[in-house]
Amino acid sequence: MTGALDGVVVLDLSRVLAGPYAAQIMADLGATVIKIENPRDPDVARGFPPYLRAGDAEVSGYYAQYNRGKLGLALDLASEPGREVLTDLIRRADVLVENFRPGTMDKLGLAYETLAAVNPRLVYTAISGYGRTGARSRRPAFDNTAQAAGGLWSMNGYPDQPPVRVGVTIGDLSATMFGVIGTLAALRHAERTGQGQLVDVAQVDSILAMTETAVVDYTVDGKVARPAGNKHSWVRPYELFPCADGQVFFGGYTDKLWRVSCELFGSPEVADDPEIDTMRKRFDEEVYERRVKPLILGWFAGRTRAELEELAGDVVPLTAVKNIGEVVDDPETAARGMVVDVAYGALGTLRMFGQPVKLSVTPATPARRANELNEHADAVLTAVAGYSDERIAALREAGVV
Template identity: 55%
Template sequence: MNSLTDALASFARTAGPLKGVTILDLTRVVAGPYCAMLLADMGATVIKIENPADPDLTREFPPLNRNSDEPVSGFFAQFNRNKMAVGLDLKKAEGKATFLDMVRKADIVIENFRPGTMAKLGLGYEVLREVNPAIVFTAISGFGQYGPNSLRPAFDSSAQASGGLWSMNGTLEEPMRVGTVLGDLSAALYAAIGTLGALREAERTGQGQLVDVSQQDSIVSLTENALVTYTETGKVTVPEGNGHPFVRPYGRYACKDGYVFFGAYTDKFWREACLTFGDEAMASDPEVDSMAKRFETDVYLRKVKPAVERWLGAHTKAELEAMTGDRFPLSPIKSIDEVVADPHLRERDMVVPVDCQGARFEVFGNPIKLSGGTLERGASAPAVGQHNASIYRQWLGLDEDEYAELVRLGVI
C-alpha cells in the first residue's frame, strides 16, 4: 500500500484499521460517497475528485447553512466527512494523465457513473490495472456492469421498483417505496464490503480486481423470503401493511400519544406481556396459549388484538417503553426529532458533529462500532478543490510549473 507523504501527515489517517489505505473517490450523490465515507471513518485516506466546473451536485442539496459566505449543504457534509477534495477534469488529456499518476500511488478507486463512462474516458478498469495491477476498482451502478439492462439510467427508486421491494411495501391498495434511499444506501454497504474483500486479496497476492455492485441486486437481496417463497411455492409476496405474514401479534398499535411496535409473539414474550399489563387470565387462556393459536385470524381478531389494543391504549409511548424494559419487544415509533434526542443513540455516537466550510451540522454517526474506535467524531467535509496543492504538489510530486500549468488549463 502507498501512504501519503509526511507533508500530508496532518490529514492522513493516523488511526483506524484502514490506516495507510489511499482511496480515489470519483463518486457523486449518495451510494458512492457513502461507501467511501464508511471507509474513511475506518481510517482510509479518501481523496474526493470532482470536476472543478461540475462538482458533486449534492453540495447544493438542503438543508443549507447560510451563516457563511456561501450556503453550505448538510446533506453533502453528512456523506463526505473525513475526506480530502481535489478538482480534476478527466475529459482533458492532462486530467487523464494526472489521474493515472494518482492511480499508481493509490489502493482503491470508487466510481458510480453509468457503466461504460470510465471506459469512454479512457480510464476503465483494464487501463487502470495496467498502471497498477493491485488497484481495487469499485463500480456502483443501477443495474451492474453487465447484463441487458446495464446501460439504463437509474436512481434509488429505479432499484426499489425493479428489485421488487416497492411491490412489497405499503398496502394492497397502494404499494409504496420505502421512505429512504434504500437502493443507494444498501449498494453503498455492499460496495464497502466488496471493496474490503478485494483489498484483502490485493494485499495478499498483489492483484486487484473489479468490484461490481448493482443497486437492483442490492434491493433484491433485501426482500427477505419473498424470492425463495415464490420459487418454491409460486406465491407472490404482497404488502402486509404493518403486520407480518406468519406471526401475531407483531406490528403497529396505537397508544395514548402515538404508535408503538409491539412484537410479543413467542410464547415466552406473550406471557411476559400478559403479566406486565396485569392480564394473568389471558396468560393462562387455553385459546391463546400457543404461538400457532394466536396466529389464527379468528382468534387474533377476536381475542388477541383487542387485548393488545386495550393494554397499549392506556399508556403513552414513554410509559410503555419504561414498563416493558427488556421483558419483550416494544419500541415507540419515533419521529426523527425523538430519534435525535434518544439518549441511547447519543451514547453510541449515532448523532455526531461535522464541520464543512465554516458551518457545523449534526449528522448520523457510523453504525460500525470497533473496539479500537472509528473516526467520525469531530470530522469535517471539504470544499471543492480544498486540497489541490497538498495532493498535487506534495503527494503526487508536481513541481511549481507543472501545477501552475494544470491551473492555467482549467484541469484542476
C-alpha cells in the same frame, strides 16, 4: 490513534449518494479518501438542501454528511493531462470508487482493465443501477428505479392500496453497504496476494437481496409478496399498536415472550388459554384478529409510550415509535455517538449522524468537515502523485486542476 483503514488510499470519483457514502464510511474508518470532481460540473449534491448559511456563503448539509473527512481535488478527466494525473494517482491508490453509468469510464479511456494495468493491486468498485453486465446495464437509474425493478416497491404500503416507495433512498443505501463489503473483501485479497479486482455492485441486485423471505416464498410456495402495512406477513403479534400519545411497536410473538407479556399486563390466565396458548395458534390470522389483537389493544389503551416502555421495554420487544427529532435529542443517541457536531466557522455547526460501526481498538472518526471544491489539490498532488510546485502550477494554468 489511527483508524482501521489507515494507509489505504481511496480515489472517490462518485456523485450524490451510493458511491460517496461508501467512500465516506472508509474515510470514517481511517482511509485517506480523495474526492475527485469535475471542475466545471462538480458533484450535484453540493446543491442539495438543507444548507448552513452565512451571508452569501453556504454549505449543503446533505453533501457534508456524505463527504466528511475527504480531501478535495478538481480534475478534468475529459482532457489528456487530466487522465494522466488520475493515472499517476492510481499508481499510489488502493481503491477507486465510481458510480457512473457503465461504459462512461471506458469512453474516457479509464476502464478497469486500463487502470489495473497501471496498478494490478487496484480495487475498482463500480456501483450502478443494473450492474455492468446484462441487457439493462446501460439504462439510467435512480433510487426509485431500484425499488421498482428490485421488487421492493410492490411489497411496501397497505393492502388494497397502490404500493408505496420506501421513504428513504434505500436503493442507494443498500448498494452503499454491499459496495463497502465488497470493497473490503477485495482489499483483503489484494493485500494478501497483490491482486486487485473489479467490484460490481448494482442497486437492483442490492434491493433484491434485502427483500427478506420474498424470493423463497415465491420459489417454494408460489406466493407473491404484497403490501402488508405495518403487519408482518405471518408473525403475530408483530406490528404497530396505538397508545395514549402515539404508537408503539410490540413483538411478543414467541411463547416465552407472550407468557411474560400476559403477566406484565395483568392477564396471566390468558397465557394458558387453549385457543391462543401456542405461537402457531396465535399466527393464525383469524384467531389473532379475534382474540389476540383486542387483548393487546386493551393493554395499551390509556398508557403513554413512556409508560409502556417503562413497564415492559426492558423485558419484551416494545418500543415507542419516535419521530426523527425525538431520536436526535434522545440521550441514548448521544451516548452511542450517533449524532456528531462539526464546526463550519461562520456558517455555524452542522449536526449529522455518526458512524454505527464501533471498533474497540481503532474507533471511527466521523466528526469531520467535508471538503470544499478543489480544496486540497496542492497537498494531494504533492503527497500522492509526487508533483512539483511548478507542475501543479502548470496544471492550474491549463485548467486541468
